[in-house]
Amino acid sequence: MPISTRIFEKKKVSVGSVRLENGETLSQVEVAVEAAGREPEADGSNIVLVCHALTGDAHAVGDQEQPGWWDGLIGPGKSIDTNLYHVLTLNVLGGCGGTTGPASTNPATGQPYGTDFPVVSIRDMVSVQKRCLEKLGIRRVEMVIGGSMGGMLVLEWGILYPTFARKLVPIATAAALTPTAIAFNDIGRQAILTDPGYQQGSYYPGSGPVQGLAVARMMAMVTYRTPQLFEKRFSRNLQSGRSVIQPDSLFQVESYLRHQGKKLVQRFDANSYLYLLKAMDTHDLGRNRGGVETALAAIEAEVLVVGIREDQLFPVQQQRELYTLLKNLGKKCELLEISSEYGHDAFLVEYEKTGPRIRQFLDQGLNGAGIERRIS
Ligand SMILES: CC(=O)SCCNC(=O)CCNC(=O)[C@H](O)C(C)(C)COP(=O)(O)OP(=O)(O)OC[C@H]1O[C@@H](n2cnc3c(N)ncnc32)[C@H](O)[C@@H]1OP(=O)(O)O
Numbered sequence: 001m002p003i004s005t006r007i008f009e010k011k012k013v014s015v016g017s018v019r020l021e022n023g024e025t026l027s028q029v030e031v032a033v034e035a036a037g038r039e040p041e042a043d044g045s046n047i048v049l050v051c052h053a054l055t056g057d058a059h060a061v062g063d064q065e066q067p068g069w070w071d072g073l074i075g076p077g078k079s080i081d082t083n084l085y086h087v088l089t090l091n092v093l094g095g096c097g098g099t100t101g102p103a104s105t106n107p108a109t110g111q112p113y114g115t116d117f118p119v120v121s122i123r124d125m126v127s128v129q130k131r132c133l134e135k136l137g138i139r140r141v142e143m144v145i146g147g148s149m150g151g152m153l154v155l156e157w158g159i160l161y162p163t164f165a166r167k168l169v170p171i172a173t174a175a176a177l178t179p180t181a182i183a184f185n186d187i188g189r190q191a192i193l194t195d196p197g198y199q200q201g202s203y204y205p206g207s208g209p210v211q212g213l214a215v216a217r218m219m220a221m222v223t224y225r226t227p228q229l230f231e232k233r234f235s236r237n238l239q240s241g242r243s244v245i246q247p248d249s250l251f252q253v254e255s256y257l258r259h260q261g262k263k264l265v266q267r268f269d270a271n272s273y274l275y276l277l278k279a280m281d282t283h284d285l286g287r288n289r290g291g292v293e294t295a296l297a298a299i300e301a302e303v304l305v306v307g308i309r310e311d312q313l314f315p316v317q318q319q320r321e322l323y324t325l326l327k328n329l330g331k332k333c334e335l336l337e338i339s340s341e342y343g344h345d346a347f348l349v350e351y352e353k354t355g356p357r358i359r360q361f362l363d364q365g366l367n368g369a370g371i372e373r374r375i376s
């Protein structure tokens with residue numbers, strides 16, 4: 001397949017004023033969009049919409065400048081084959097990857113929003129994405145896929161706009177967070193809020209609560225991985241390699257987590273982190289819909305639910321529940337369970353385990369009837 005059939009495009013789409021679930025209005029909303037792959041078909045039959053997780057962004061597919069965070073799954077000849085499909089990824093509302101968020105300028109004051117930014121929900125994120133895609137002339141897509149917070153958006157897409165996507169792939173996600181996941185989120189939140197650099201959220205253009213955000217990431221990384229992985233990678237080894245007990249001796253696992261904390265601080269805004277955590281905590285598919293089962297009843301798309309047995313943050317029982325509810329509602333659905341020492345982060349790493357089934361689902365759906373592959 002010649003590379004010339006592929007496109008890479010980055011743009012900002014203005015969607016105007018947005019009325020949020022909490023009743024507030026956000027004006028002059030912009031959405032950062034990246035597109036990669038083939039030209040889109042008018043009927044959307046080769047379009048895949050990707051929804052990113054907490055610290056992801058619109059750069060799911062790598063280009064000549066930078067690798068993408070889902071390059072293992074998406075690309076020429078890969079499971080989501082950019083020689084065949086047009087892949088769209090949108091940074092979420094409240095994020096810090098180009099879409100309007102707390103670091104954006106508040107048109108009413110000319111200053112960054114900070115904590116004047118309104119509370120946004122997962123449903124708000126999806127309705128803003130819908131507006132954005134309408135502006136781009138896209139009314140239907142073949143598949144919506146995403147993991148973790150992205151999976152929450154995927155299910156909301158299926159419920160809010162049942163005819164928008166023919167297929168949904170929610171990965172390592174849930175109808176609502178467990179209290180334990182909310183507890184982890186709050187530890188991260190408190191680390192940020194109690195950092196003197198936070199300054200009630202008005203730290204721009206300064207660097208802000210870098211220590212708090214780094215600690216939040218360190219803690220979160222423990223929930224994203226597994227004890228088995230840490231045992232295998234680090235065991236009880238010291239970073240220096242010395243076995244002598246020193247006051248400043250540093251275990252490899254400590255060094256690794258500190259490195260991960262520093263890495264996040266360089267690429268993520270603390271206020272966005274807080275707003276997105278809140279959106280995840282407050283998300284509930286069943287809210288104001290008569291419960292989760294009634295909410296899921298609206299879905300018309302085929303659904304491939306993917307769960308990771310070692311996921312500490314979104315236990316696999318949550319994906320089993322989603323699948324069972326969908327099945328009992330008579331929906332076309334399947335549950336793919338994988339095992340991985342990466343735990344929750346497996347959706348960003350274990351492409352050999354998830355990719356083949358995702359590819360088959362995208363190309364053929366669940367009944368195996370098959371859609372025509374567009375190979376030129
Ligand atoms: C491809 C991209 O650009 S992704 C960037 C955007 N990120 C996102 O969108 C969020 C989704 N991505 C992620 O969460 C992650 O990138 C993942 C899950 C895909 C992979 O995680 P990674 O952190 O890259 O992998 P891993 O856990 O193996 O850590 C490797 C890093 O730890 C460092 N490290 C390993 N052991 C140690 C140690 N003992 N002490 C200090 N640092 C260590 C490595 O040097 C490496 O550092 P680098 O990333 O600066 O090169």
Ligand SMILES: N[C@@H](CCO)C(=O)O
Binds near residue numbers: 148348
């Ligand atoms: N590693 C993922 C975990 C959250 O799902 C992220 O940073 O977004």
